[in-house]
Amino acid sequence: MATIYSKFKGRKTSAALLTAAVYFILTCTAFGQKSGQKWHFGISADPAAKKAHVTLELSGKLPDTVVFKMPVWTTGYYQFMNFGKNVSDFIATDESGNELGFKHTDQNTWKVAANHKAVKLKYDVECTRNFVGGNYIDTAHAYFSPAGLFMYQDKNIIQPVSITVNKYPGWTRIAAGLDVAGSDSTQYTAPDFDVLYDAPILMGKLEKLPGFTVKGIPHDFIGYKMAIADKQGFMDDIKKIVENGSAIIGEIPYKHYVFLGLGPGGGGIEHLTSASVAFTGNGLDKQAGKMRLYSFLAHEYFHTYNVKRIRPIELGPFDYEHGSKTEMLWVSEGFTVYYEYMIIRRAGLTNAQELIGQLRGNLLNYEKKPGHLFQSATQASLETWSDGPNGRVADEFNKTISYYDKGPVLGLMLDLKIRHETQNKESLDDVMRTLYYTYFKKLKRGFTPQEFRKVCEETAGVKLDELFEYASTVKEINYHPYFAYAGLDIDDAWKKLPGAWSGITAKTQKDSLFITAVEYDSPAWKSGIRVRNKIISIDGQPATLAALQALSTTKKDGDAVELEVEQKGNLKKVKVIFGTENSRSFEIKQMPGPDALQTAIYKSVFDPK
Ligand SMILES: [Zn+2]
Incomplete structure (x- = not known):
């Protein structure tokens, strides 16, 4: 981890990164088109050995030596996992079954002497980490995080892939965000490795909750060990979350979507057409538990826009060998926290006071942690690869912040500022829409930090120096003017x-x-x-x-x-x-006698519909 991290120490300019990213797309596309390769993976779960047996049939134009790699990380979880360490019993053969020589040159690299001919691989992957970003098998189910399972060819990730998921006796269902090929759910396809790696596979004795469509597009919730008393009521609420989440952008960018419930545990990871969530349904009988679960699911769902498609330039195509580092997670993660609250509020699943309480929770976490004197939101984003998913530990805990806390606070302030400057005609929603339609749809790439700021300032119609200074420095935040835009007062007096x-x-x-x-x-x-x-x-x-x-x-x-x-x-x-x-209490209260604009902004943000 430390040695790999050192490669990131020299910070490139965004322009250099952009050029590198565009070059990467061009070279990969050119390589893919020319090579005409066929990639077909097979996968079987082996609960007794707690291993997945993986096969690969690779044919088409191949070099003398094929360099196979296992990713070092999986998208959405910005930590080095070094998946190669879980691989064993690697065998390479030609089409007739003759063994081919190979060198395992480092933990994540296998160089196979293919002699320009088709290659077959067989290897096992240890599946013992019960975690949304890992691989796990027990007697009743298996969860596969594809970046930890399927090898790619070095510098050649733009290749179409097909997969056969072999059924396991007694297991009822296979679920994945990938496109199904054929008549049963054992054959899947992905247009390239970015899509493949972003579509986990859940199989086993699973339950499917009553599905629904939004704008004609099917949405499912399939999970392991779910205990939900009112399944229809729960899915009616999830439908409201999807409707209100997708309404922010105005179109749905996928053909199907599935929530994969992994059973007991913690955490969730967003994907292009799915979300993996540690989920049992426990807690739905009380409003506090409901609010927590719906927030969590709305968060993972809104990521299908914010980070999967509305994304910083560095986050796709991904660098599976070194990690993809960005200073923008305060937007990609932090604003997704802001929107999880907004979505469930707009869906009528919380009230104004509960929404204010959720935002105050993040504000308190941020202000109470001494790290806010040492680490900015952009730094926390860049340094998460070495700091860990929840910031540093032990004494160093005091030197870091979480972009999950400062991000939504900055999101709220930016939303209120834009609404104030535009007489409540524009909002943060307009920023998200512009980013989606300009960079994802039209330019088919992510945005640089400068482009993000430009979109925010053009939407607000004013320069936003102070807000961006709050994002990139540890300057103490003066909340008063921002909260006042919505007729709110915040008590930040020391007592x-x-x-x-x-x-x-x-x-x-x-x-x-x-x-x-x-x-x-x-x-x-x-x-x-x-x-x-x-x-x-x-x-x-x-x-x-x-x-x-x-x-x-x-x-x-x-x-x-x-x-x-x-x-x-x-x-x-x-x-x-x-x-x-x-x-400091940071109590948030409505001011007496707000003017018309303050009232309108309060209503739009906290009390919509
Ligand atoms: Zn997230």
């Missing part, structure tokens, strides 16, 4: 909280008191106390949670406490001088 404050949060584990969090720059932090330290004694007495918590009332600002802590196996005594905690 002193009562009681003595150390900054330590702890819990008892196996009769010991462990520190679970130390607030950055708090008195305990300044004394060198860190998360996971064990507290042995408090002012000479055995440490208990009750004794620690009592300090907030028995001590006052300026008082000291002596803590004996165990740090990495060493015992040491630490003196902590208590302080007073300052906090």
Whole structure:
């Protein structure tokens, strides 16, 4: 991970990236057309071995040595997975079954001496990671993330591919976002490897919920271990999500769509014509649970527009060997969070107060994390490959933010600003539509950061220096003017909280008191106390949670406490001088006496229809 990351250190200009991307498309297309290759994969699940058996028949114009590669990542999950490590029992033969020599030159590369003739491959892939971006098989189902399964030929991803998914005895169904070829759901096709890699396959003892169409296009929800009491009611709500999500752009860019429910777990990944979601349906009986699940599904669904088609220039065609790095995930991910809230609000699945609560949740997460003093939204996007999907860990946790938090806040501010400047005639929806029709439909490519900004400024009719400075720097955000555009007031005043404050949060584990969090720059932090330290004694007495918590009332600002802590196996005594905690509530309220424009903007955003 670290060595691969170092290749990204020199940051190219967007123009250079654009040129590289266009060149890549041209060379790949030219190669594909000339080569006239035929790629056919076969796949079988082997639950006993927890492996997938993969075959490839490759014919057509081939070089002397064919360089086969496994991707290092899968789109939508911006982390290095190095899928090659899961491959075993690799065998290459010619059409008559004679073995061909090969060299496994690195974890993800196999060089086969094909002698310009057709090649057959056989290999196994370990399927033990139960995760939306991994491969997994158990006795009742299998989930295949194609980037972790199918090899491509180096620098040759624009090739049509066909696939046979072999049925497994007793399993009822195969589901995938790919186009079905033939009369049953075992034959699939993809026009190129970008499409192939963006269409996971779920098979097993699956349940299909009642499907629906929007604008004549079929939408399905097929899943494993789903427990939904009111299936029709649930799908009626999903239909509202799809209708309101697709209405933002005005057209549906796919022929069919399927939500793949993977059963218990966490997370989701968006795809071109599907979404993979860890999902059981648990929680639908309460409004809070419903709101969380519908938000999550609306998020993955809206990605079919924002990131899959409305996309930064770097995100397609993808670089499966090095990863595709962009500074725009605050838009691709963050604005998708903004729209998940907007979609379920417009669908009537939440009310105005719930929507404000969701946005305030992200704002609080952003403001409370000290990382907002160190990392901008564009940096968080570029650095996610090394920071990890949820930012850095341990002490470094305090140096990062999440674009999932700052992104929707910036999305809201941009929406309100555009509405204010245009007398509520234009909005962030217009930005999304312009990006879709200009770059995806007309130019058939992604947009550069400069082009994104230009579309925002042209939609607003004014320069947006301040907003883009908030995106690319750690400058403290002044929310007031933006919230005021919708007649809202936000309470960002610092208030002193009562009681003595150390900054330590702890819990008892196996009769010991462990520190679970130390607030950055708090008195305990300044004394060198860190998360996971064990507290042995408090002012000479055995440490208990009750004794620690009592300090907030028995001590006052300026008082000291002596803590004996165990740090990495060493015992040491630490003196902590208590302080007073300052906090901001960021409560959001409607202003008294809003004017006509403020009222109209509030209604459009928070109380539509
Ligand atoms: Zn997302």
